[in-house]
Amino acid sequence: MGTKERRLRDFAEREQRFLTAARELIVQDGLLNLQMSRVAEKCDYAVGTLYQHFVSKEDLLLALATDQSQGRVQMFERVRDWKASSRDRMLGFALADMMLARRCPDHFRLLQFTFTEVVWGAAPEARRQACMDMHRPLRQATLDVIDDALRSGELQARGLSIEQICLAPWALAVGLHAIVHHEGLLEQYSIREPYQLMLRHLSDLLNGMDWKPLADTSDTAAYDELAARFSREVMNEDLDL
């Protein structure tokens, strides 16, 4: 019976349309002004139909954040499989985020908001689980690279687990995204290229962890070169720092 399958496919398709509409509305009017009825209207459906997909607004937001993360996950996996040193791949994760942040800064803002107690706590358990599941490979990619580094001897565990090691670059990245997307903050402190700076700080951190080969972190040309290689070999695109 193919009927049921088609139904399911249609349903999934419609869900995507809702998510796309929501994304567009957020870009247009800001997260602040997102209204459920507008999302439904934009897709020419009644609100009730929208609520067949998402039991609440928080549910929708978390679903959107999860959906948007797909691209990021894929990027991270490509970075993991990149033919580059473990160290360069760690920087590669940061480069991937840089690209993404350029392409759609709203994604990180949404992520920040949905991870807030208010939204996360109000979303249904199933959706939270789905969000975690979506992010698992992203995290795994990072852990894999750390594991590679340990195995190859480029990095010493010094008593830490892979997860514990991972916390450092992870926190650095999360923090930077939060700071960057908090409008008006960085301008005030006259920091122009936060993500470029981020590469350097991450590199300093890796040096501090004694992650071989150690780098001269003040060599800005090296970052440009790495970025160029990254866009060529990972993105097949141009990325101007």
Add this chain to the structure above:
Amino acid sequence: MGTKERRLRDFAEREQRFLTAARELIVQDGLLNLQMSRVAEKCDYAVGTLYQHFVSKEDLLLALATDQSQGRVQMFERVRDWKASSRDRMLGFALADMMLARRCPDHFRLLQFTFTEVVWGAAPEARRQACMDMHRPLRQATLDVIDDALRSGELQARGLSIEQICLAPWALAVGLHAIVHHEGLLEQYSIREPYQLMLRHLSDLLNGMDWKPLADTSDTAAYDELAARFSREVMNEDLDL
């Protein structure tokens, strides 16, 4: 004319009572369930009176976050003035945050929420400004320590401004707070003592920046010792890691 002054004092006092009530309600029922009418009721005032102080819920939340930051600012200033190496003082900032996070984890959750586009963008400009003003000395304390380090030669700028250097530990801290306060996340990855780990990662970062004197970051006893000294000399209290 003392009347006007007294009015102002009373007004400010009442504002504090509203903020305290809000804080208590948040602790009790969670940020999610905070209601303006409850805050007013708890103080035996009508909602309208509450709205004389805060033009919106967002305004109240941001005011609360700002108010709660006072203690943190004072701590940071005490750390800056601590008779310790610039490096230890940087770790001291992290220790101060650790204490605060223990005492009232809600503070960081609230901060995270208010810095979200949705709240920040909906709060009135004046309140945003007040929040920034409150945080300025906090940031300044960090910048001062970095400046000390540069002057004493414990740290080399290597082409970066003080603000740019500051971004690294700042992002690390913000990121860690965000991760820690996102419930259910760390447990999943079996990280038990994130803040303790944080000290080590921060220390690694400082090593990577070549911040003298370089430390053996795997020497956990050293952190305990530092923490003990911190509680004795900065807090005059006991802090168990």
Add this chain to the structure above:
DNA sequence: ATCGTTTTTTGAATCTCATTCAGTATGCGC
């Protein structure tokens, strides 16, 4: 102390959405 004026407080009414659900339509097997 009394009165007119100004300021503050009040809380019921209003308004804005998110959310629901009784009614309607549509699809499907017979």
Add this chain to the structure above:
DNA sequence: GCGCATACTGAATGAGATTCAAAAAACGAT
């Protein structure tokens, strides 16, 4: 074409933030 099941609809509901006209309190001059 019929009857059942499933999906869709959007007006009605509900929760809670916000407003504002009326009431009360504070003030200050007489």
